Amino acid sequence: MSFENLEQLEHRVDRVLRELHALQGEKKILAEEIQALRREHQILKSDHEKKQAQTSEIKSLEKSKKRMEEERVVIRQKIERLLKGLDQLDFV
Numbered sequence: 001m002s003f004e005n006l007e008q009l010e011h012r013v014d015r016v017l018r019e020l021h022a023l024q025g026e027k028k029i030l031a032e033e034i035q036a037l038r039r040e041h042q043i044l045k046s047d048h049e050k051k052q053a054q055t056s057e058i059k060s061l062e063k064s065k066k067r068m069e070e071e072r073v074v075i076r077q078k079i080e081r082l083l084k085g086l087d088q089l090d091f092v
Helices: 003-088
Strands: none
Touching: none
16 A cells, blocks of 8 residues: 555545544534423423313313302202292281
8 A cells, every 4th residue: 555545544534533523523412402302391291281280170160160150049049939938928
């Protein structure tokens, strides 16, 4: 192998090593970006789960409120009937 061929080979090896080093740097940056995206995903997932739980709780409370309002109407009707019954009684 001639000296010129050896120099060309050394230059190629140097270039490949530089490219490899650059790729390793890019790999590190991409790994950091992936970790950041995973953290962000976890935060968003947690927020979504909290919102779902709050929505379920709100729906449950709305059902309870509606049930209580219906019971209140029934009780009010019973009281009105009882009061009408009392009005009809003769007190001597």
